Amino acid sequence: MTDQPPDQTPDGMPDRADGDWSDDVLERARARAGLPTVEDPAGMAPPPPSEHTFTVPTVPTVPPEAPVAPPPPPPAPPVAAQPGAPEPGPVPSRNAGARRAVIEWGAVVVGALALAFVVRAFLLGTFYIPTPSMEPTLTSGDRILVNKLSYRLHDVNRGDLVVFDPPASAEPGADHLIKRVIGLPGETVTAVDGRILIDGGLLIEPYLAWSEGTDDFGAVPWCDDGGAGSCRVPEGHVFVMGDNRPNSRDSRFFGPVPVDSIVGRAFVRYWPLGDLDRL
DSSP states (O other), X not given: OOOOOTTXXXXXXXXXXXXXXXXXXXXXXXXXXXXXXXXXXXXXXXXXXXXXXXXXOOOOOOOOOOOOOOOOOOOOOOOOOXXXXXXXXXXXXXXXXHHHHHHHHHHHHHHHHHHHHHIIIIIEEEEEOOSSTTTTTSOTTOEEEEESXXXXXXXXXXXXXXXXXXXXXXXXXXXXXXXXXXXXXXXXXXXXXXXXXXXXXXXXXXTOOOTTOBXXXXXXXXXXXXXXXXXXXXXXXXXXXXXXXXXXXXXXXXXXXXXXXXXXXXXXXXXXXXXXXXX
């Protein structure tokens, strides 16, 4: 047995406590790695960069930009005046607009009145029935429309309700009369046993309400055959009678009526509204 120094272990290493030995190993490892020792923790230097170490670049923070308004459009180039083109006039005032509106409405009113005058004078007429001579077809107080253009387009027809200027021998004070056409020019009208005969043939009259029909004729003025119990209608005339035979003064009293005196043909009763009807 050889003698060993008291401060070394059998493997030639100093005899130290386990803690001292481990601390010494750590110090030598730190020295080899270039790290600061434990005794000077504040003086620790950063490790040297290695080939596997990289630095993350710092991206500068850019503040958000404020919204930028689009640039205004460039002004339109001035338009050169064309030779001979009219120059723009002044803007009309409100008074000019009101004056124009008054003129326009005045023209409309005048045109409407002129149209109404033309229609009333040449096309249509309204008439009031004052007597019961046309009952039951028309009664007192009825109002009718008369077509003034009818007999400019065609001849008078039997059965038409005609408005005409009264002859001199008719009832005084009447502006117009309305009767039904019974006999046409050249025909002979006769009343026999309450019935009307036209050239000897029976006239069917469904519009009559009088059950006894028509009384025999007396002396009829202005007839071609003298009008003794019958009447031959002169050319250019018509023989007219009311539907209310006992209460009508018609051609039996004042004779045939000139066609030229006829104003027009009644075709509509428009009043009363409840009795609106085509005639």
